[in-house]
Amino acid sequence: MIHWLLRIGALYAAYKLGEAGGRAQARADMRLQPPLDYERLPSDRNEAEFGELT
Known part of the structure; x- marks a missing residue:
């Protein structure tokens, strides 16, 4: 029992x-990591600029 508790x-x-x-x-x-460049993140208005048409 003690061995089990030790394990x-x-x-x-x-x-x-860990x-x-x-x-x-x-x-x-x-x-x-480098800081985020908020000027390069797509917004709702400029998604077309990044080619992410939904």
Whole structure:
């Protein structure tokens, strides 16, 4: 029973470490992206300029 509890605890600890590592990686990836250029994003008025006719 104790071995089973230790395994569950180890799995939970590994999950939490992976979760924290993934969150840190996502924050690092977000910092590396260039800022959005709002002048180049299509709006409702200029979709035809970007060739996205709906």
